[in-house]
Amino acid sequence: MKKIMFLMLALFVGFSASAQSMPDVKVENQEGKVISTRDLVDGTPMIISFWSTTCKPCIMELNAINDNLYDWLEEVDMKVVAVSVDDARTLSRARAMTQGQGWDDYTCIYDKNQDFKRAMNVSLTPHTFIVDGKGNVVYSHSGYTPGSEQELFEKIKALK
Amino acid sequence: MKKFLLTLSIVVASMLVAEEASAQIKAGEGQVSIALESNSTYYMEDKKLEDIGLYRKDDRFKGNFGSNDFLKVDYNLGRFSAGVQIDAYLPPLYGYDIYENMQRDSKCTAFFTKYVQWEDQNWGVRLGDIYDQFGNGILLRTYEDRALAFNNSLAGARAYYNFNNYATVKVLAGLPRLYDVRTKNPVWGADLSLSISDMAGWYDGVVSVEGSYVGRYQANAIETMSRRGIDSKCLNMVSGRVNFEYAGFTMRGEYATKLNKDSYIPGAMARKGNAVHIDLGYSYKRFSVTATFRRIEAMTTNIMISTENMAGGNLLNYLPVLTRQHTYSLAGLNPFMGSPSNNEVGGQVDVYYSLRNKKARGKYWNFHANFSMFNSLDHKMGNDIREGRNIWIDFNFDVERQWNKSVKTTFLYSYQRRDTDQYDTPFAHYCDAHIFVGDVTYKINKKHSLRFEAQYLAANDYEGDWVAATIEYNIAPMFSFYVSDMWNCEKMQDGMYGNYKLHQSTGKRDYELLHYYQIGTSFTYKSFRAQLSYGRNREGIVCSGGVCRKQPAFTGFNLALTLSF
Numbered sequence A: 001m002k003k004i005m006f007l008m009l010a011l012f013v014g015f016s017a018s019a020q021s022m023p024d025v026k027v028e029n030q031e032g033k034v035i036s037t038r039d040l041v042d043g044t045p046m047i048i049s050f051w052s053t054t055c056k057p058c059i060m061e062l063n064a065i066n067d068n069l070y071d072w073l074e075e076v077d078m079k080v081v082a083v084s085v086d087d088a089r090t091l092s093r094a095r096a097m098t099q100g101q102g103w104d105d106y107t108c109i110y111d112k113n114q115d116f117k118r119a120m121n122v123s124l125t126p127h128t129f130i131v132d133g134k135g136n137v138v139y140s141h142s143g144y145t146p147g148s149e150q151e152l153f154e155k156i157k158a159l160k
Numbered sequence B: 001m002k003k004f005l006l007t008l009s010i011v012v013a014s015m016l017v018a019e020e021a022s023a024q025i026k027a028g029e030g031q032v033s034i035a036l037e038s039n040s041t042y043y044m045e046d047k048k049l050e051d052i053g054l055y056r057k058d059d060r061f062k063g064n065f066g067s068n069d070f071l072k073v074d075y076n077l078g079r080f081s082a083g084v085q086i087d088a089y090l091p092p093l094y095g096y097d098i099y100e101n102m103q104r105d106s107k108c109t110a111f112f113t114k115y116v117q118w119e120d121q122n123w124g125v126r127l128g129d130i131y132d133q134f135g136n137g138i139l140l141r142t143y144e145d146r147a148l149a150f151n152n153s154l155a156g157a158r159a160y161y162n163f164n165n166y167a168t169v170k171v172l173a174g175l176p177r178l179y180d181v182r183t184k185n186p187v188w189g190a191d192l193s194l195s196i197s198d199m200a201g202w203y204d205g206v207v208s209v210e211g212s213y214v215g216r217y218q219a220n221a222i223e224t225m226s227r228r229g230i231d232s233k234c235l236n237m238v239s240g241r242v243n244f245e246y247a248g249f250t251m252r253g254e255y256a257t258k259l260n261k262d263s264y265i266p267g268a269m270a271r272k273g274n275a276v277h278i279d280l281g282y283s284y285k286r287f288s289v290t291a292t293f294r295r296i297e298a299m300t301t302n303i304m305i306s307t308e309n310m311a312g313g314n315l316l317n318y319l320p321v322l323t324r325q326h327t328y329s330l331a332g333l334n335p336f337m338g339s340p341s342n343n344e345v346g347g348q349v350d351v352y353y354s355l356r357n358k359k360a361r362g363k364y365w366n367f368h369a370n371f372s373m374f375n376s377l378d379h380k381m382g383n384d385i386r387e388g389r390n391i392w393i394d395f396n397f398d399v400e401r402q403w404n405k406s407v408k409t410t411f412l413y414s415y416q417r418r419d420t421d422q423y424d425t426p427f428a429h430y431c432d433a434h435i436f437v438g439d440v441t442y443k444i445n446k447k448h449s450l451r452f453e454a455q456y457l458a459a460n461d462y463e464g465d466w467v468a469a470t471i472e473y474n475i476a477p478m479f480s481f482y483v484s485d486m487w488n489c490e491k492m493q494d495g496m497y498g499n500y501k502l503h504q505s506t507g508k509r510d511y512e513l514l515h516y517y518q519i520g521t522s523f524t525y526k527s528f529r530a531q532l533s534y535g536r537n538r539e540g541i542v543c544s545g546g547v548c549r550k551q552p553a554f555t556g557f558n559l560a561l562t563l564s565f
Helices: A002-013 A056-075 A091-100 A115-119 A149-157 B002-020 B047-051 B097-101 B221-228
Strands: A026-028 A034-036 A046-051 A079-084 A107-110 A127-131 A136-142 B025-027 B030-043 B065-077 B080-089 B109-119 B123-130 B154-163 B167-178 B187-195 B205-217 B234-246 B249-258 B274-284 B287-297 B343-356 B364-376 B379-381 B384-386 B390-402 B407-419 B430-443 B448-459 B466-475 B479-488 B500-502 B509-511 B515-525 B528-537 B540-544 B547-551 B554-564
Touching (some): A056 A079, A091 A107, A127 A149, A136 A149, A136 B554
Parallel strands (some): A046 A079
Antiparallel strands (some): A026 A034, B025 B030, B030 B065, B030 B554, B065 B080, B205 B234, B234 B249, B287 B343, B343 B364, B379 B384, B407 B430, B448 B466, B466 B479, B500 B509, B515 B528, B528 B554, B540 B547
């Protein structure tokens, strides 16, 4: 089994890289209505961050982005999409938390069946993506260390 | 060790991949994406754990190595997608429930899942492994949780159609997965949701009603279980839901019931189950409050009814514990696991408030308080009637303060009262614990930061007091290093719990105050992440998404890898 995995990995090293387009999946918005992730693509580059109420580094990252957001907006046009992967158990807590953390400027969506998480190949949260105005995934990063939000800003600036 | 080295070589290969393929692979017009997750442990001898009989209690686990690995490959072309996933347990990590279902002589096991899917504007079809849930998942939830090695995907077909946003109808059928086998018990279901507000042309809020039906068939159900009162091969379940949202106020309610008698605990009599779940919420600007009430009576549904205990993987529906899941180790040391007899009533309330400075965005206070309480219901144990009683109460308060660009502090207080007697003995035995946590993050500069965390647990009973501390040094965005220790610092001489070595001849107990230490580092590059740690792990409960598994004590090296592109 290990050998198969190893071989597969080795094979993919040879492929060339190109931008991946964001998959179209049904998620819920703040009001609980079903929306398509395709609707998020509106010409504005975005940071898409997967989080959950039990993931502390996720919340730290979203708070850090929030702290810097107005400074960043002075330089680039962008938006932030916070994708909660909380299930039925913590979904209502997640909705409350987006308000209680002051994430008013974020587009908050809820992926309670984790369809978007699976489609974006997220294994561990936090996992953050940068998607350009046309819906191409141009960068992704997993994990959070204080200060790594700066890298996201650099990448989004480079899109101009 | 050889396997561990092999895993390490995969790290190197993964890094090369991450370096090379920053985004993904084009295959014709479509695109291929790949995700790999690997979690491996090399188990070491630990004299101290051995002395107190905690090490390798499970004689089924003989080797020194365990590895849970997941490789997922997807192909996407417009509205079409297809994919495969390999779950490989080489062998499974020590303490995972999947052991319960494996052949005694087999060490390793693997399982393939696959799907093809068409996702159109208003409709979609999926064949293969299906992950879905109806409402809160009280009737049905098929999902994957790798932290528990749980996956009950349904191999079959699913289709849905959305009519003008007014109505959505979904049907599905398939055979659920139980650990590493595909069961022969078909499960089928239908879900209808009607948006009343859309029909009425009211767009200021949301009003919707929903209903679900789920069926399960087991050919040998009556033969195996007639003594326990099962009288049908087929189990039928229904649920109804109402959702309402207007001007910051939300209400969601669900009632679910089983129409046939069902057995969910080996040894217990079959009966009809039911559940009520109500969520209420209100938010205004940066203040929000949410409350949940839930009553469940014999509503747990197994994939397969059996006379044997098949542990946590044998589940078709989702009834998680609703208490707060803590991220600090001592606050989550002895979490609420729900009533094992599956009869409970209770609820929880959360209040959030964020106090923000309009001029300085980087300065704020975040407050959060949470209360929950659960009681067991009157229920029959053999010929006895056990009266319902309180089995859990907790109150948590935490405040987070961002002082300026470089300093952030968090303080948490948690009070927890639990019935340590597993809720099903005639008398309760309460243990009260008070947990205090302080956490400081200091950003030295744009890249370097330091985090320190101190915790204390004061308890009147059980294992007594605990103390814990963590120091973490981060170099953004790539490196992180940490050291932590958790110490059971109080001897409970007369208690029945705690860790001790028993002298057979004298009956004397030598208490051992154990340190549970961890040292680790993580490396992140784009979507590649590797974490290597070494330490001693406490025997305890590991929860993910409100579902828990028992984790035996062990000492060893752990390597966790994730990669996607």
